[in-house]
Amino acid sequence: MTPTDTTRNSAPRGARPRRADAERSQARILEAALDALASDPDVNMAEIARRAGLVRATIYVHFPTRESLMEAVTERAIAEVAQAMAAAEPERGDPAEALQRVLTTGWRELGRFHALVGINARQPQAELRRRHRPVFAFLQPLIERGQHTGAFRSDVPVAWHMAMLLAIVHTASGELHANRVPTDAIEPALVATVLGALGARPE
Amino acid sequence: MTPTDTTRNSAPRGARPRRADAERSQARILEAALDALASDPDVNMAEIARRAGLVRATIYVHFPTRESLMEAVTERAIAEVAQAMAAAEPERGDPAEALQRVLTTGWRELGRFHALVGINARQPQAELRRRHRPVFAFLQPLIERGQHTGAFRSDVPVAWHMAMLLAIVHTASGELHANRVPTDAIEPALVATVLGALGARPE
DNA sequence: ACTAAATCGGACACAGACGTCCAACATAGA
């Protein structure tokens, strides 16, 4: 649950808190990893270190293993997106409208993390799902609500809707990243496709 | 363009044709690779050889490099799916109906290649697109036709629709593979979601 | 100014995978 024992800042348990530069380093590593992963989901630690302006060994001070770093990166990103979505009040108003609201909010936040797509792609499905739990957490109730009111099609499982929604969003991110669709055309297209996919009645 | 110089069967250029066992070996390798990739998109050559009941070195007789093998596998799979779809006459009848027809046909054929998903996932986007050209080739005209007749929403680029369709199909394959949705519920769900995503008017 | 915490830099061992090579054996096909 806890990110890693590297986040022992919030728990200055007896000992003195971490030094400010350590804090900074860790932040730069996460930042660099995010950057690097955007262009190549298989970047090695050396490259990440280079981008962070640090030495490879230093990374291991903060993250015991490559995997733990990856986890930290994605966890953080997903958490931030989830938080943004939560702030968009998924429980308020008409389901379709609410979904649109939450979706666009999440999408904009996601813009900060082109990387996500790349990393996600090469993750075992189960892992991927586990990671996205924070997002599912309040997307699922919203979809269920919509199914009840008849706003979304209810002849398919919620899980199906969730998976499709996620896939569509990720693909959209990919299209954006590949510059294959005019940037400002994406958001409306995304909304239209998602609502359509969930079988939203046009009001 | 040509798969590899390993397919020199169709061109018995002066020399005598390949021996039957060589033919068989190559087939078994492709088969094994497909299998193996289904469970782990990063299988190593040793494992593929093991499954094929051959020795690692033998693979290199038929495929000069790992990459070439991967290419051969995906190319073949996609070609077969594409062919099946083509046989479903995408140009005939009402666009939405035609799409449904082509889609389910392709989907069933795809069932033989669970692997595709895994491999695709960790491929650079551009490569992925290039590979899927055979599929796009006659899916695109169909979608365009639908946009003209108003069957599909035309306020988004065709490329967008294509990308979404592909993503949805792949995700469905993933759901199937993960046993997360009852098998026989998938096909109708897939059709519904795709048609919805493309904004198909319910006739 | 002093000390403990961090970073540096570079070396190291280790592991997994690829691709090559070759002598011995097996087999298809004429």
Next chain:
DNA sequence: TCTATGTTGGACGTCTGTGTCCGATTTAGT
């Protein structure tokens, strides 16, 4: 039956990347 074509088994070199270690040096914080 004879021979070219394939396959075997195993060894080998190479490369890439991970994770560890440690002495030397810098820096934060009191």
